[in-house]
Amino acid sequence: MNKILIATKNQGKVEDFKVLFEPKGIEVVSLLDLDQTISNIEETGKTFSENAILKSEAISSLLKIPVISDDSGLEIDALDGEPGVYSARYAGLEKDDQANIDKVLSNLKGINENARSARFVCAIALSKPGKDTSVELGYCEGTILTERRGKNGFGYDPIFKPLGYNCSMAELSPDEKAAISHRGNALRKIADWLDKR
Numbered sequence: 378m379n380k381i382l383i384a385t386k387n388q389g390k391v392e393d394f395k396v397l398f399e400p401k402g403i404e405v406v407s408l409l410d411l412d413q414t415i416s417n418i419e420e421t422g423k424t425f426s427e428n429a430i431l432k433s434e435a436i437s438s439l440l441k442i443p444v445i446s447d448d449s450g451l452e453i454d455a456l457d458g459e460p461g462v463y464s465a466r467y468a469g470l471e472k473d474d475q476a477n478i479d480k481v482l483s484n485l486k487g488i489n490e491n492a493r494s495a496r497f498v499c500a501i502a503l504s505k506p507g508k509d510t511s512v513e514l515g516y517c518e519g520t521i522l523t524e525r526r527g528k529n530g531f532g533y534d535p536i537f538k539p540l541g542y543n544c545s546m547a548e549l550s551p552d553e554k555a556a557i558s559h560r561g562n563a564l565r566k567i568a569d570w571l572d573k574r
């Protein structure tokens with residue numbers, strides 16, 4: 378395999394996948410690169426895995442090629458796992474990273490550092506025409522900061538401090554993030570499926 382389609386319209390995810398795939402000589406393309414407009418797939422699942430499968434199967438059966446999808450988000454223990462599968466639309470339907478961060482910070486106001494544990498979760502699904510879909514989960518544990526730090530990455534990265542680090546995810550380089558991220562961890566689990574399944 379020398380090229381893979383990621384069924385996403387999130388450029389931040391695409392950049393993460395490029396860092397993970399390009400060293401293996403695999404070119405990454407996304408729904409943003411296609412000439413045809415692909416309408417949004419409704420994420421009606423209750424879990425990251427269900428949503429990832431919905432996305433990879435829909436696009437793979439439409440285009441009749443192998444497809445990888447990613448459904449991911451942030452689980453905050455003090456908020457009973459919110460925003461979870463609603464991470465992209467936590468502050469409203471129109472997907473606004475800054476408004477989502479503001480909502481998390483406001484909901485965690487007054488909660489001290491040792492009660493701010495959280496994790497990023499990523500489900501990656503691989504669908505190939507005529508074959509069963511495979512799905513795997515990756516995690517990255519950490520805590521939620523009280524203010525934004527750093528400019529790299531996307532989404533909630535500026536307020537997420539990975540376990541064992543003294544900076545936010547947005548202060549790590551793309552390579553450093555790939556080495557510890559939920560996305561990197563999920564992808565490392567499925568690496569050997571790419572050619573075999």
Ligand SMILES: O=P(O)(O)OP(=O)(O)OP(=O)(O)OC[C@H]1O[C@@H](n2cnc3c(O)ncnc32)[C@H](O)[C@@H]1O
Nearest residue numbers: 385386387447448449450451464465531532533534
């Ligand atoms: O469905 P696609 O088109 O892939 O793009 P999306 O942005 O809607 O993606 P999701 O439905 O999987 O929602 C995931 C949200 O979780 C957050 N998120 C996921 N991975 C992240 C990461 O590595 N760093 C920061 N935030 C992340 C971010 O807000 C995403 O918008």
Ligand SMILES: [Mg+2]
Nearest residue numbers: 387420448465
């Ligand atoms: Mg989405």
